[in-house]
Amino acid sequence: MVAIDRDPAAIQAGRALLAAEERLTLVSSPFSRLSAVASQLGVFEGLDGVLLDLGVSSPQLDDAMRGFSFAQDGPLDMRMDNRTGEDAAHFVARVSERELVRIIREYGEERFAKRIAHAIVTARSEAPITTTSQLASIVACAVPVREPGKHPATRTFQAIRIYINDEFGEIQAALDGALEALAPGGRLCAISFHSLEDGLVKRFIQKHSSDDPVYAGLPDIPAHARAKLQRIGKSVHPSEAEVSRNPRARSAIMRVAEKVSA
Numbered sequence: 001m002v003a004i005d006r007d008p009a010a011i012q013a014g015r016a017l018l019a020a021e022e023r024l025t026l027v028s029s030p031f032s033r034l035s036a037v038a039s040q041l042g043v044f045e046g047l048d049g050v051l052l053d054l055g056v057s058s059p060q061l062d063d064a065m066r067g068f069s070f071a072q073d074g075p076l077d078m079r080m081d082n083r084t085g086e087d088a089a090h091f092v093a094r095v096s097e098r099e100l101v102r103i104i105r106e107y108g109e110e111r112f113a114k115r116i117a118h119a120i121v122t123a124r125s126e127a128p129i130t131t132t133s134q135l136a137s138i139v140a141c142a143v144p145v146r147e148p149g150k151h152p153a154t155r156t157f158q159a160i161r162i163y164i165n166d167e168f169g170e171i172q173a174a175l176d177g178a179l180e181a182l183a184p185g186g187r188l189c190a191i192s193f194h195s196l197e198d199g200l201v202k203r204f205i206q207k208h209s210s211d212d213p214v215y216a217g218l219p220d221i222p223a224h225a226r227a228k229l230q231r232i233g234k235s236v237h238p239s240e241a242e243v244s245r246n247p248r249a250r251s252a253i254m255r256v257a258e259k260v261s262a
Helices: 008-017 031-040 058-062 088-094 097-108 113-126 132-142 154-164 167-181 195-208 240-245
Strands: 002-005 025-028 047-053 182-192 229-231 253-259
Touching (some): 002 031, 031 047, 047 167, 088 113, 088 154, 097 154, 167 182, 167 195, 182 195
């Protein structure tokens, strides 16, 4: 079994928890390197299954120093791998207002993106935005209405996090890599936590579960154009009992597909 995670803290926790499991290999790496890691370990095209647990994790949200959550004050970081890349504070300090509107609208599905982006740009001209509480307060003041049970900064935090970590690029590369690395009959299982993630997974499975439409109606379809996946069942959502035990699971969606035998 191979476990890949971009977050070095998650890998360290996994080592401590599963130190006795000799058959488990833990690798600190972005999802986008799934195929490369499988090759390095000699299991390329030989994996029986790939499970993708997408998005941010509870340990990341609960650690104020990681800067993912507005629930606790901490440095405005949000990087999945805090050893590299631009953190959220530096991003917020240099991004143009126009680009910020696009990111908040596209990745956060936030209808008040213009108001929020303008408020952030105005606030940063007066003082640097370096903490999660600062950003959350700025966004809260800019949003004129409240969604029941949801903090007004939720969508903005999601959008910035997705952008600085290139999460959608990582997911797409992971899906492509999983399809390459799976053995015939191997299964791809992806768990997503919001509609944008799920949309990427759903479209990927749909695309590869059908023959290339360019060859529709032809008697002989070349191998490269044939369906590579078979969808297994419908999307799975958490039960009420599961949500009562773990409220963060309420938005989870799981989709499964099997690689078609050559």
